[in-house]
Amino acid sequence: MDRAELAGFLRSRRERIDPAEVGLAVGPRRRTPGLRREEVAHLAFISNEYYTRLEQARAPRPSREVLAGLARALRLTDAEREHLHLLAGAPPAPVPGPSREVRQSILDLVHRLPLSAAFVTSATLEVLAWNDLAAALMEDFSVLSRRGRNLARRAFLGPRPAGRRLYGVSDVDAFARHAARRLRTAAARYPEDPEVAGLIRELRSGSEEFARLWDSHDVDGHPTLRKTFQHPVVGPVTVDCDALDVTDRDQQVVIYTAVPGSPSEEALRLLSVIGTERRDAAR
The missing domain is CATH 3.30.450.180 (Beta-Lactamase)
Structure with a gap:
């Protein structure tokens, strides 16, 4: 597990997401781009404390379930999902089934x-x-x-x-x-x-x-x-x-x-x- 690279990757993916894309209000109190840490944690069904530790490179290796939740919350592409797993030291599981979504x-x-x-x-x-x-x-x-x-x-x-x-x-x-x-x-x-x-x-x-x-x-x-x-x-x-x-x-x-x-x-x-x-x- 490459904790430093994983932390940087999560942070970069979080900051690129427009809150409106995931149904969150964009209020005047937002001073930085993207989602807040607690919002990612909520969308991924994990605790805010654990997600914060991931971004601080202090957390233990996340499980496949946690990685799946993060990939979903951060709207990762297939390539990004694979990269996330590799950084976490957990090779990605096989894609569950053929894609039916046409670009x-x-x-x-x-x-x-x-x-x-x-x-x-x-x-x-x-x-x-x-x-x-x-x-x-x-x-x-x-x-x-x-x-x-x-x-x-x-x-x-x-x-x-x-x-x-x-x-x-x-x-x-x-x-x-x-x-x-x-x-x-x-x-x-x-x-x-x-x-x-x-x-x-x-x-x-x-x-x-x-x-x-x-x-x-x-x-x-x-x-x-x-x-x-x-x-x-x-x-x-x-x-x-x-x-x-x-x-x-x-x-x-x-x-x-x-x-x-x-x-x-x-x-x-x-x-x-x-x-x-x-x-x-x-x-």
Whole structure:
């Protein structure tokens, strides 16, 4: 435990927080920036005396529970949380589960891409955010529950009318392998998360294909660079596929674009106008 560095780190994080951000009044008696020590102690559910001793580099090593409370009270990022644990001499516990919070800058990016179908997936392939063209090309995710927005569940357990499995994409078998590999990585990264474990159990019991892929223990794969959707209104749409990793959230931004001047670009342009209504009526 590096008491001096820990004290300085806590003090710097405390002083950067606007009291209004945590619901505290900003009165005229505040002479220094940030939160008071007693306010941090209250938010972290620890005694004011103990927190004061931490900032004075006189306290014994804090427990994991105390560190979790401090990380929450001081609104630490994942990197700051890890640094806090290292200073305290207590390696951080595994992150409890995949992040579902999408950064505002990523949301802005998804909605500003012209003539591109874009969406964000979690470590377990749950669709967390999407733009209008992605909804028109694939599915209106806004009317689905969290459960229904999981692409792995859609691939292995979803409806399978002729030609419409997983939106009729040409690479459905390759995506199935990708989904199994991605979930295996998630299971290793979040071993204590009940949602990850529950999803894998559900897929193993409900899909022989997933069980076979899971039991193969494959973790390597090759990205799909191009695929074709069989759309019920505009017909086949061939798109280039790019996936951008958001490493600090363990998420991916998936972007589908068509070759400029191609019939598929015209199809995407039409979909951007008609949206999801005619597609849903055609099913």
